[in-house]
Amino acid sequence: MTTSLSSSSSKADQPDVAPPVVDRAAFEAALAEQVAREKEVTRLNDRVSAARRRLPMVEVEDYAFDGPDGPVRLTELFDGHYLLLVQNVMFGPDWEEGCPSCTWAVDTLPARMERLEEEGIAFAMISQAPVEKLERWRTRRGWSHTWVSSGGTTYHHDWGWNREDEDGQPYQLPGYSYYLLRDGVPYLTYATTARGTEATLPVAHIMDRTAYGRQQDWEDSPQGWPQYPTYG
Template structure:
């Protein structure tokens, strides 16, 4: 079933007063989530930091140091996009995540935050995929460095195959040296995915099989 096909299951119909009562309970619960998120954010701002090697990534114009990705600023967000050295295409979920970036990334730059993407594949493969997707973001390759291995973005599975992980790394440039101040992966990446949050607030949610939804709600495998 396509998400463009309207499901037959719907919420129960109630009068305006009952709806407002139920909505008020929901808003109260969401306000507590917001307050808790503020507390979590406060603790995040109190994390220590660790110095990171000033890796020399490959870019179309030549080698680019991690410290150079900051541009003229001191804050940097790096999206670790899953694209293995022997892959022909980028990861579908990572591609979806990049497509979810703000339409006007200048707004991020206005806040003093530089942005770049890094992948394990050779830079030529990245440039080909970028052209196909129409992306303008800066994208560098860690292929000839140990960056992906050092920070766990690429790991070895029990069978010896390489397993890549998506996520975001937040850096601070201090005294000319790059420091990692925060990193997140798995569902922690959802914080910057606007489409996911929009879907969450529709009556059917994301329509994925891990969600706790009423009987009859449309659901499909997350990565189907």
Template sequence: MSDKSQQPAAAPPVVDRAAFDAALDAQVVKEKQVTRLNDEVSASRRRLPMVQVADYEFEGPDGPVRLSELFGDTYQLLVQNFMFAPDWEKGCPSCTFAADNLPFNMDRLADEAIAFAMISHAPVEKLQAWRAERGWPYTWVSSYGTTYHDDWAWNSTYPDGSTGPVPGYSYYLLKDGTPYLTYSTRARGTEAILPVAQIMDRTAYGRQQDWEDSPDGWPQYPTYG
């Protein structure tokens, strides 16, 4: 595990106020370009088609729960496809980090007609044990015994030849009682809703991960160390 409790010796160069303001102004120009491009990508995302999804019957802590039931009394649903293989005893650390990043007040999502749930391949008893350990209130159901993970490529082959779950998010729309997939993302596409990662990106040292392009002497640790 990386230990960030000790302040690194390396630090940005010290300049006067005018030089700092000039450097920051140049950075803001770049960030406005990113913002405009993000708006363009979001507009394109809103024009995506959708595909019908089977109304899978998952297993919840109180019995069977269909995909359509995860919407509750609304019509939009965000699903975190949480990595938790059937033979694991604990949830994926990075997916756990992602769940810890969720809004403190999930009613903010409900106010926007968006329900939230997590789906994993492990049996529901394991999910509930990890949920209790983390203190999460979120709906979490098991796809064990269904083809959901294989149908939508939430299981994959790893570089070593083994197979297992991959992380990501699915966005659904309920139309006339039928669930449709409107968008999904995985890998670094998941970072868009991780506020801690976004906050770290704007600090002097960034995420301190070994893949980052940082100045010489900046602290860097293995990404999954």
């Protein structure tokens, strides 16, 4: 059984529990077993990535989004590149702040985003909220990324970023869309949501490899390990 902690607790506070202490030989034997399991995951991931590179693509409307300086076409988000990564940030039209988990994801993007540009990849964010709200949140967070509003388009509904639950209540999904620009036409080549977004979250992977993992309430951790509400 793990230990659920209140929001008043902090991950910055060292837990009372810790892994068992063993000698060097025992540690290296246990680590070797773990590395062998992780190599299996790496090989599987290579096969999954190979299949991803063989996906077809679908043409996408050249939507006219709202930017801080006026309309911005989807094709303009490529900014001279042929590949585009879009982060679909949850920010409803009537919200005053961006989604906490999406905000965390943006905060943990690479410090030098020009590394993406060197690989021919542009980056932009799309949300439904009016661009004025996006600009206020961007300023508050200190972001410099391209961020446009889809509020005047059907983009979020067309591509499933807005959905309804079993009771007909609307909700949004976070995620990433990957596009290819070919002969001036934008194509969607891949998209992922839910935990599929973790591939672009380096901080999450760093936490996974610490002694306590992410310390989130869904994790399978040893008895007494600290756990906090995932979206607390």
